[in-house]
Amino acid sequence: MEEVKISFLGFGNVGTGAYKIIRDNGKDILLSEGVGLKVAKILVRDINKKRDIELEHSILTDKFEEIANDPEISIVAEFMGGVEPAKDYIVSCLMNKKTVVTANKELIAKHGLELQTVARENGVGLYYEASVAGGVPVIKILAESLQANKIGEIMGIINGTTNYILTKMSEEGRDFSDVLSEAQKLGFAEPDPTADIEGFDAMYKICILSSMAFHKRVDVNNIYREGITKITTEDIEYGRELGFAIRLLAIAKKRNNTVEVRVHPTFIPVDHPLAAVRHSFNAVFLKGDAVGNIMLYGKGAGDLPTGSAIVSDIITAYHQRSKHRYISFYNDEGSAEKLKFNDDWESEFFVRLTVKDKPGVLAKIAGYFGKYGVSIASVIQKDRGKDAVPLIFVTHLAKELSMKKAISDIAKEEDVLMVENIIPVER
């Protein structure tokens, strides 16, 4: 039986999870996979810090060089997060002929292709199943199960924190800020929640998925991004009347040779499979031209679920050590049709206004929509007779930039007291 020596860079939540899995399931992995996994060294900032887990003290080190220069270590798992110094360390490991397994979505989104090139040049692997949707094996499935498909669409709930907040807001009728502070107390949201609630986390993840699915390096700067901070219980309530549930969706679509990638709060029909994804669960919905619709559902975060993906990648890397898997981004290399990035994506939109209750207001607003080619599918008017009344539109498919122009005109109209919210609708 072979033994593989592994090193960890960082030892937070996910690293500890991966360590526990190797400790507790290592014997079974040896039996079923024919490989013994040994965590030989762990890079930490403070080797004397008290930890909740029993460890041989000697495996801890605060010197990266001890790992980079140890020829016995063939696989390094990175848990530091962020771009630097993780990137430097990973490049150094790859150049020292060590395969790297990582959960670092920001790094892979921004520098995945570059790192893969270094890995390939050094004959080692770069694996990042844990970077998207925790234990749900969406990376593997895109790379190794849907190879025969042209992927046309991805819609994912890939940030657990925002899904938890939106579920609570929807089911308990509570405000965003109220639920956020509860989530922070319970440890479901970070003390600084920006990366989650502003959609950066989901943006990095859809960047990785869409790059793989479309075989094109998607630049994070090309991704439309909007967080959930402006969603109110009123939006949710009116959405429900229209048969919609709200989710923060990460969406990537390819139409002909045009790609669009976006992250924003989205209304979806209540009977859509993604509407059943509640609390901190994740799900990724994919459309392939052969396979049709597929959905993968599971825990998108947590020490053991994400650790499961890390250990799976370690085992995969071991099996593929003589021929690692690399993701192809051929469209940027000019071999197939050139893909164009689409900034002016199309969607249906939910538009919530507060207007003066006067005759002719609806007609005026409809006129602005018409001016920019936005056609209206349905209207809700409420509480007639008060001074300020809600007016809700759902449009047919419209270009986002046309919507923006129409809304800009509408906002200037004196009978419109407030443009409350604009939320895309996907089916």
Place this chain on the structure above:
Amino acid sequence: MEEVKISFLGFGNVGTGAYKIIRDNGKDILLSEGVGLKVAKILVRDINKKRDIELEHSILTDKFEEIANDPEISIVAEFMGGVEPAKDYIVSCLMNKKTVVTANKELIAKHGLELQTVARENGVGLYYEASVAGGVPVIKILAESLQANKIGEIMGIINGTTNYILTKMSEEGRDFSDVLSEAQKLGFAEPDPTADIEGFDAMYKICILSSMAFHKRVDVNNIYREGITKITTEDIEYGRELGFAIRLLAIAKKRNNTVEVRVHPTFIPVDHPLAAVRHSFNAVFLKGDAVGNIMLYGKGAGDLPTGSAIVSDIITAYHQRSKHRYISFYNDEGSAEKLKFNDDWESEFFVRLTVKDKPGVLAKIAGYFGKYGVSIASVIQKDRGKDAVPLIFVTHLAKELSMKKAISDIAKEEDVLMVENIIPVER
């Protein structure tokens, strides 16, 4: 660029689907996977039969030897179904150093280990993603994404025909036989529907999944199997009152060292993720000790979805040609704890009786349950005052054999006019 020559055994629905995918997406596969797929020979019964697809006539053959003896063909995809002659052909291909890809669930369920041994001895691969859940990559995920997990439970909706029938019965209040004959007319059910409606198809599939998950060769003869023919609209209606939806579930559980595998109509809570799986969709719900709950959802049949799995296996087999993946069944080889097969599984049960409306009947029946240690969770009594009235119980967890004994006594009780149905309940 390398080219791989492939041969098909049989050319029905799925074979045609795989052929179309290779024809239509072959260029993209060449770009992204670096391999050209060429279907070089197709074994058919009648080479002159008119077909709906354009083909070079010369690739058709009715002589298996032309395939077995062609050294240029390195991968053979089998679409014949059933045990013989498929098994003979596959063994012959493996011994001629050809990797085999198959959608044949009955064959893999009954002889998968034996065939894998032949494959391993000949240094070639045996892949069968398409045998379970069509395009949904559950085999790959069990083998290559959840390796770090001890799998405790599988619950699957893995027969599209029965799920279609049960969905229609539930949503439209129609009888089994009525929906079945409609399904047959629409081509959703076979002219002889036995394999689907009696649960054989699901049995073969759960046999494959549980063997992989528990690393134990599960004998199909050890699987409890019950079809959906006895389910009535009354059962569905009373189940709904209790908050349940009905599905034909294939279930495999491992508790300590004991394994149980069963296929039967099952009530599940309406908010269970599997309750959202409607019509002919498939879904597999898995519990791993690290990853937690995972669900995979998609089309379980059809030419292109199943073809997608076949072509994926072909590409995988190509990449792994120097080191094929084999599934380990180590528990039968004595290396880990010995697994025991459990015939007397435990479940909650829904029991529907028709009884005389007389004082004391409920108490008498409760007495029989008590005698065999079956405790009652809830009771519904309906239509009091008529001669024959329905009486529905839901039990707490009970052993199946104890239930059978209690029901046998209850059936003999003169105030019990009919034991209408007994349906397990899973949460």
